[in-house]
Amino acid sequence: MTGTIFITGATAGIGAAAARRFAGAGWKIVATGRRRERLDALVAELGAEQVHPIVLDVTDGAAIERAIGGLPAPFGDVDVLLNNAGLALGTGPAQESDLDHWRRMIDTNITGLVTVTRALLPTLIRRKGAILNLSSTAATHAYPGGNVYGGTKAFVSQFSRNLRSDLHGTGVRVTSIEPGMVETEFTVIRTGGDQAASDALYRGSNPMTAEDIADTLFWVATQPPHLNVNRIELMPVSQSVAGFQVAREA
Structure with a gap:
């Protein structure tokens, strides 16, 4: 099975790994992201016949409409x-x-996602x-500092379930992918560029990789068309859900 996949955030981490995984299996890739130089590098690596790059910020609704409306014929039939x-x-x-x-998290994780989807x-x-x-394990499991990020991912998970209901009978499949600890640029960005904080978080934990998640995405996408995977939660073996925290009086 091959087809065309439209990937947002394809310039790094899971998005870039997914582009490589699907391209390696013969799929055409519409790769979008904000960093042109990384998109150019992806095209140089995978080939212009397989990758159509679009510099795109998902918080720009008009740009999304132009990008999708202007997809060239070899890449227009998005599967x-x-x-x-x-x-x-x-x-x-x-x-x-x-x-x-x-x-910014709401505009990107929620508004951008629903605009591209629509x-x-x-x-x-x-x-x-x-x-x-x-989505993320943060959609289900609260933790200190998760606040709005966890809320946006809870939206993504619930939106996925509601899409399944609305798209009933159309043949469209919808899956919420909810990873835990994956070592990418995620923590560097979250901490404003603090590579040391990222290194400390992942050190000795044997976290999942972007390629692990890309393999999972490819497996979901290539299941038979009569089979829908509703939700997948993934964690490295080293990570598990902690107990409740309790504040005690002095």
């Missing part, structure tokens, strides 16, 4: 949408958080395609 673009900003408690960070729905319905939404 799979991978909503991967997203970010976390800040690690502090809600009362100390930057409101602009909250707004724009591609007619094609996906026509193609009886699939939607893969990158």
Whole structure:
């Protein structure tokens, strides 16, 4: 099975790994992201016949409409949408958080995702395609500092379930992919560029890799068309859900 996959956030991490995984199996890739130089490198690596790059910020609704409306013929028949673009900003408690960070997470993780999805729905319905939404274990398991990031990912998970209900009878499959600890640029971005903080978080933990998640995405996308994987939660063996925290009086 091959087809065309539209990937948001394809310039790094899981998005870039997914582009390589699908391209390696003969799929055509519409690779979108904000960093042109990384998209150019992906095209140089995988070939212009397989990758159509689009410099795109998913918070720009008009740009999304133009990009999807202008897809060239070899890449226009999108079979799979991978909503991967997203970010976390800040690690502090809600009362100390930057409101602009909250707004950026909402604009990217929620508004951007639903705008791309709505724009591609007619094609996906026509193609009886699939939607893969990158959520997180943070959608289900709360932790200190998770505040708005966890809330946005809870939206993604619930939106996926509601899409399944709305798309009943169309043949379109929808899956919420909910990874735990994956070593990518995620923590560097979250901490404002602190590579040392990222290294400390992952050190000795044997975390999942972007390639692990890309393999999972490929498996979901290539299941028989009568089979829907509703939700997958993944963690490295070293990670598990902790107990409740209790504040005690002195």
